[in-house]
Amino acid sequence: MNVPVKVYSATEDHDVPLHQVHAADGGRIRYQRTCEVCGQTVAYADIDRAHVDDEGRTVVLTKDDLAALPAERSREIEVVEFVPTDQIDLMLLDRPYYLEPDSTSPKAYVLLRRTLEQADRTAIVRFTLRQKTRLAALRVRGDVLVLQTLLWADEVREAAFPALEDDVEISAKELELAGALVDTYSGDFEPGAFVDEYQAQLRILIDAKIEAGEAFDATAAFADAGEDSGGEIIDLMEALRVSVERSRAARTDTG
Incomplete structure (x- = not known):
């Protein structure tokens, strides 16, 4: 199934914008990209990427080099598999994006949305964005398909805390009191009720x-x-x- 879509960020930053200034006179602090060889300030357009291997050799990768990679040229979002939604560890969830139908007829888009709803499954997809292959969860939110990027498994650190290896005894009374506290603060989660x-x-x-x-x-x-x-x-x-x-x-x- 081919479903043409446009991708939009689903979140926005509302933090008060702050910048650095010189404490003595309030002058704004500016950062410049300076070449350590010639000492000149380099425009962003003139900057390439490079990799230094284990032997100290530097390989410069130009913008054309990176653009030539087959994965970079592809703009397709490939469906890898459909999985039960509860199998997706919340620790893996990253940035969400809205998908908009990119055609005069949204039939394929609606068909995919209804299929996911009926199957109660989440599609695991793979695509390339900003010079990185990404894994994502494709799910339904209301009438819209949402693409939420996932961290790779090796990007989530293991929680190895020595203190948790000790045997800790919890009495029935302590569990009862803790449960009562949970009941006191129980309610339905309403995100709009909270502010920064x-x-x-x-x-x-x-x-x-x-x-x-x-x-x-x-x-x-x-x-x-x-x-x-x-x-x-x-x-x-x-x-x-x-x-x-x-x-x-x-x-x-x-x-």
Whole structure:
């Protein structure tokens, strides 16, 4: 079955963008690619790849060399096998991509989607992306086919912890108490109910510092936020607003 598709990243980064600056004057830090032989700064377009073997010999691989590899020229996503979904170890899951039908008629796309749903199976596929052969799981998410790249088996490290080799005795009472704790916190997982608190607080901190300027003391502001709410930062925005007003008042008095 040939199913033409377009591939799109299924995730996006919402982190507050930060860059490095010189602490003394705020000047932005820039990195340059410098050749250690001639000392010149090299444009990215003029950079090739190289491999150094065990005997110290360097083999330079040009862009044309790499593009000539048969696997690199192929743009096909090859289905290797169909496996029970529960056989895929979650440790192997990597980046997810959405697949969009790339034809005027999505019949083949819908047929594959419904086949996977009916069989309750996940397709294991193989393809080449960015100079690397990749393994991936092809599965259904709603009405869309999702391609999730997988780590190779040898990329997952073994967990060998000496402490776990000792015999540990757990009493029935301890298991009962632990089970009761689990029951207390049990519920249905709703991803939208969770937020990245660090990023949210970072955005508030940036806004507060813009308002107050260099006189703003972040350590004191967050300490006040904890004290005002009995040790819990409940209304961080309000606490920082108060701190900004204090900073303004201090600057006014100084002026």
